[in-house]
Amino acid sequence: MDDIVKAALKKWPNVPDCYGWLALDARGDWYMRDDRIQAAGPFPQVKGSRITHDKLKEFIHRNYEHDEQGAWFFQNGPQRVYLQLEATPLVFGVHKHGEGERARFAVESHTGKLAQEIRCSWLDEHGRLFLDTDLGFGVVRSLDMDAAADAVEAGVWAPEEMPFAEMPVRFNYCLNPQPVAKA
Incomplete structure (x- = not known):
């Protein structure tokens, strides 16, 4: 996290969280979703x-985190901007x-970080x-399916088979975080 973001959190600790205004698609692209777009559809x-x-x-990549409930957010200064995910929190x-037996494969996240270890792989329906x-x-970008x-x-x-609906629970991430209702 950027030092300027940490300083803003200390200076303004009670800024309300934001929901629905930022999204990540399955190709690793970020989208702004203002009120008009949110009203137009999910x-x-x-x-x-x-x-x-x-x-x-x-800036988003450097300040991209998740909370204990698996909701991913962008820490924008003092404001936590929870985002919607099309598929997964990372896109590879x-x-x-x-070529041939000498071929090697590098896996890079949409945030620019290289994976050092691939533990398991799955195909969904x-x-x-x-x-x-x-x-x-994370999901592999469609553009990289040949490699x-x-x-x-x-x-x-x-890869083993796993229904997509099981993935968020198994890997502890939330596709569409919502504010917690106050009692």
Whole structure:
């Protein structure tokens, strides 16, 4: 987390949390979802405005965390912005280096971090590939399925089947966090 964000949290500790205004799709793209977009429909059917500004994306990546309940958020200064997830909290790119038996596969999260360990892999009922890594749990981007398929064919990963609906519970993440009702 950025030092400026930590300082803002100390200076303004009681800023209310924000819900529904930021989303992450299964390709690793961030979307702003203002009131009009939220009223138009749920994410990902209605995505909103794709964030393309590199410095803003880098700031989000550095301040991207999760709470104890598995709800992921972007700490925007003193405000915690809970986000909606299309599939998983991480989105992975797979990069193939070399050919044949010498081929190696690198896995990089949408935040730019390289996974050092792939623990397990799964396929859901839609044919999407998911990886449990030392960085956390995530879906492989559709753009990288050729390289991922090569890794499966080479025996690097041996995915098991798991229904998508079971994944958030098993890997402790929330697709659409909501504010807790006050008593």
